[in-house]
Amino acid sequence: MKKQKHKTDIVSVANLAGVSAATVSRALNHPDLVQPATRKKIDQAIRKSGYIRNRAAQTIHGRRSGTIGLVVPTVAYAIFAELVQAFNDAVSERGFTLLLASHGYDLDTEYGLVRKLLEHRVDALALIGLDHSADTYRVLREQNVPTLAIWNFDAASPVSCVGVNNAEIGNIAADHLIMLGHRRIGTIFPSTGENDRARSRKSAAFERFRAAQADLDEIWQIQTPYSIAQAKDACLDLLARQDRPTALLCGNDVIAQGAIYAALKLGLSVPKDISIIGIGDFAGSAELEPALTTVRIPARRIGAIAAEHLAAAVDRTEEDFLVRTRFEAELIMRATTAVARAK
Amino acid sequence: MKKQKHKTDIVSVANLAGVSAATVSRALNHPDLVQPATRKKIDQAIRKSGYIRNRAAQTIHGRRSGTIGLVVPTVAYAIFAELVQAFNDAVSERGFTLLLASHGYDLDTEYGLVRKLLEHRVDALALIGLDHSADTYRVLREQNVPTLAIWNFDAASPVSCVGVNNAEIGNIAADHLIMLGHRRIGTIFPSTGENDRARSRKSAAFERFRAAQADLDEIWQIQTPYSIAQAKDACLDLLARQDRPTALLCGNDVIAQGAIYAALKLGLSVPKDISIIGIGDFAGSAELEPALTTVRIPARRIGAIAAEHLAAAVDRTEEDFLVRTRFEAELIMRATTAVARAK
DNA sequence: AATAGTTATGCAAATGTTTTCATTAATTTT
DNA sequence: AAAATTAATGAAAACATTTGCATAACTATT
Numbered sequence: 001m002k003k004q005k006h007k008t009d010i011v012s013v014a015n016l017a018g019v020s021a022a023t024v025s026r027a028l029n030h031p032d033l034v035q036p037a038t039r040k041k042i043d044q045a046i047r048k049s050g051y052i053r054n055r056a057a058q059t060i061h062g063r064r065s066g067t068i069g070l071v072v073p074t075v076a077y078a079i080f081a082e083l084v085q086a087f088n089d090a091v092s093e094r095g096f097t098l099l100l101a102s103h104g105y106d107l108d109t110e111y112g113l114v115r116k117l118l119e120h121r122v123d124a125l126a127l128i129g130l131d132h133s134a135d136t137y138r139v140l141r142e143q144n145v146p147t148l149a150i151w152n153f154d155a156a157s158p159v160s161c162v163g164v165n166n167a168e169i170g171n172i173a174a175d176h177l178i179m180l181g182h183r184r185i186g187t188i189f190p191s192t193g194e195n196d197r198a199r200s201r202k203s204a205a206f207e208r209f210r211a212a213q214a215d216l217d218e219i220w221q222i223q224t225p226y227s228i229a230q231a232k233d234a235c236l237d238l239l240a241r242q243d244r245p246t247a248l249l250c251g252n253d254v255i256a257q258g259a260i261y262a263a264l265k266l267g268l269s270v271p272k273d274i275s276i277i278g279i280g281d282f283a284g285s286a287e288l289e290p291a292l293t294t295v296r297i298p299a300r301r302i303g304a305i306a307a308e309h310l311a312a313a314v315d316r317t318e319e320d321f322l323v324r325t326r327f328e329a330e331l332i333m334r335a336t337t338a339v340a341r342a343k
Numbered sequence: 344m345k346k347q348k349h350k351t352d353i354v355s356v357a358n359l360a361g362v363s364a365a366t367v368s369r370a371l372n373h374p375d376l377v378q379p380a381t382r383k384k385i386d387q388a389i390r391k392s393g394y395i396r397n398r399a400a401q402t403i404h405g406r407r408s409g410t411i412g413l414v415v416p417t418v419a420y421a422i423f424a425e426l427v428q429a430f431n432d433a434v435s436e437r438g439f440t441l442l443l444a445s446h447g448y449d450l451d452t453e454y455g456l457v458r459k460l461l462e463h464r465v466d467a468l469a470l471i472g473l474d475h476s477a478d479t480y481r482v483l484r485e486q487n488v489p490t491l492a493i494w495n496f497d498a499a500s501p502v503s504c505v506g507v508n509n510a511e512i513g514n515i516a517a518d519h520l521i522m523l524g525h526r527r528i529g530t531i532f533p534s535t536g537e538n539d540r541a542r543s544r545k546s547a548a549f550e551r552f553r554a555a556q557a558d559l560d561e562i563w564q565i566q567t568p569y570s571i572a573q574a575k576d577a578c579l580d581l582l583a584r585q586d587r588p589t590a591l592l593c594g595n596d597v598i599a600q601g602a603i604y605a606a607l608k609l610g611l612s613v614p615k616d617i618s619i620i621g622i623g624d625f626a627g628s629a630e631l632e633p634a635l636t637t638v639r640i641p642a643r644r645i646g647a648i649a650a651e652h653l654a655a656a657v658d659r660t661e662e663d664f665l666v667r668t669r670f671e672a673e674l675i676m677r678a679t680t681a682v683a684r685a686k
Numbered sequence: 687a688a689t690a691g692t693t694a695t696g697c698a699a700a701t702g703t704t705t706t707c708a709t710t711a712a713t714t715t716t
Numbered sequence: 717a718a719a720a721t722t723a724a725t726g727a728a729a730a731c732a733t734t735t736g737c738a739t740a741a742c743t744a745t746t
Binding site: 056075 | 393394395396400404408409418419420424425428433445456458459460461462463464482485486569573575599600604608620630631632
């Protein structure tokens with residue numbers, strides 16, 4: 001018995017129900033336009049034939065595709081996990097399906113992914129941050145699909161954005177360390193070349209540190225990707241030095257976690273021997289021992305609002321979609337920072 | 344100036360290039376069939392008009408949609424993050440785009456998501472584990488889309504699967520604790536109702552423990568979701584007891600991390616006062632202080648192979664797709680387990 | 687009871703591609 | 717130079733839907 005090529009399209013359902021294809025279509029999309037009795041027949045026919053609508057056919061007709069694209073640098077670490085989860089939940093609650101793509105912090109790859117998502121005719125598109133290639137910006141403008149930049153807020157952004165002011169975050173973190181009396185500061189950030197979030201945080205913090213005439217010895221400033229293992233490794237070297245800083249500002253909580261482990265491994269007490277502050281307040285940061293002092297970025301709320309904005313933009317057929325929502329970051333003082341000791 | 348409704352379809356490109364739509368289509372899909380000169384004209388026309396192919400139109404024609412669906416319980420925690428990342432990388436390397444959906448450990452929700460992905464005519468579909476509703480299995484059979492269950496290996500699975508034998512994992516973890524002399528054992532698992540992975544691990548381990556006549560005091564067996572915070576909380580109660588177990592088997596590394604933090608908070612030494620073993624070997628588990636002893640599940644390799652299988656299955660037009668690949672789990676001895684002390 | 691208005695349904699066109707078949711042009715063989 | 721191949725292109729059908737328009741069957745109004 002050869003598996004029959006399941007020829008279950010809308011017309012076979014229509015035949016089975018004894019109505020026209022148009023009526024079946026209406027029963028599915030505008031149930032109020034078809035008589036209850038007919039609807040019932042159709043429902044049965046659908047159930048019986050195992051019919052599944054073809055979204056592609058709707059899409060081609062100009063209808064919404066029912067998909068929203070999300071392009072992130074990575075999902076491998078905790079950084080975007082909560083965001084993706086919240087975004088996905090909010091988006092699917094509104095009947096959309098998520099098309100996910102990740103580019104590994106490479107903006108040319110990102111451009112390719114954006115194109116691919118546009119080929120699939122996503123109804124809306126979300127990217128992380130405001131650093132994108134000129135090609136990406138151009139194609140988004142041309143296709144005018146509702147687009148949203150998540151994570152970084154900028155009042156002058158070329159596209160809609162919802163997020164935090166990352167410079168502000170840098171300020172908050174730096175001020176906290178300065179306030180505690182630290183003047184010997186180390187920083188651990190990822191490469192800031194194609195990452196506006198990290199760049200803003202870092203340069204803002206540096207400015208503050210300089211204003212406070214802190215010692216920012218070149219050798220204490222290190223660069224490592226967002227990875228616990230690599231951050232720990234890098235910090236082992238840094239913290240084993242005779243002349244080490246009294247405080248460490250980490251590009252995010254993942255790095256901070258690595259830093260803490262490095263300190264513990266070396267038998268240093270956090271925060272007595274070294275203060276460590278993270279950025280993000282990821283899941284688990286509060287439970288760390290010692291609990292991580294960090295600057296909270298409300299990932300869930302950002303993800304949820306982002307999804308809400310985009311879903312709304314899809315319905316409105318209005319011309320240009322532009323919203324900017326700013327969330328406030330917040331210092332969460334826990335147990336990894338303390339007043340600087342005289343050294 | 345009203346933004347013209349970008350009428351950039353294949354025929355407008357064709358007109359611009361002075362050829363027929365058919366030729367443009369060929370230039371895109373079978374470049375070797377069209378003369379270099381013509382191809383060049385077409386390329387220019389495409390560039391100039393900002394044309395982006397409409398995947399929906401191809402799909403409707405019977406061509407592959409170029410999407411692969413992945414349904415996971417959650418992306419919020421580290422559990423599936425590496426898997427999703429590896430799967431996504433492998434899938435997009437082969438030209439597909441990932442449609443992601445998450446159901447929050449609810450199998451009815453999962454059914455809905457599977458249907459939605461099928462509406463989008465995914466070329467292939469991956470699910471986590473082998474616990475799925477009858478409806479889900481039925482619809483997958485009816486539509487015969489290549490389907491793969493990831494994470495759990497079962498030689499008798501109704502669909503293709505790649506993963507580890509979770510019972511085996513339970514055995515490995517239990518044997519390790521027994522071998523170290525532990526006979527007072529606590530376990531922390533999530534609800535096993537709709538989660539075959541956790542169920543297999545737990546029941547296999549229990550069997551081993553019973554065979555070794557270990558003390559499995561009811562009060563030491565706790566249930567908590569995969570969450571660092573909740574696991575830590577639950578363990579604080581457990582470990583503060585006068586009569587606590589000497590070893591803790593955790594449903595996965597996320598829970599184990601919570602358990603470690605709880606122990607540290609209570610001033611207990613791990614592993615001297617309490618041995619803790621996790622499952623999974625997630626990113627960061629090796630860097631924990633003390634480093635986590637765990638049973639490694641090769642998430643990256645599983646994700647990559649899963650994607651490879653599915654991509655291959657899409658090309659092959661063969662009737663039934665059925666592969667089963669088993670990966671071996673491996674005990675990774677680190678610093679959180681030690682020989683039981685007489686109590 | 688005749689007219690107007692409403693409701694439910696069907697017909698057919700339209701959506702943006704791909705692909706089969708046919709046609710023309712270019713190349714090779716005799 | 718004619719015949720036979722081969723290569724490049726175009727015309728049109730097909731894919732699974734949705735929707736505007738037309739029609740038929742009711743219901744409400746006078």
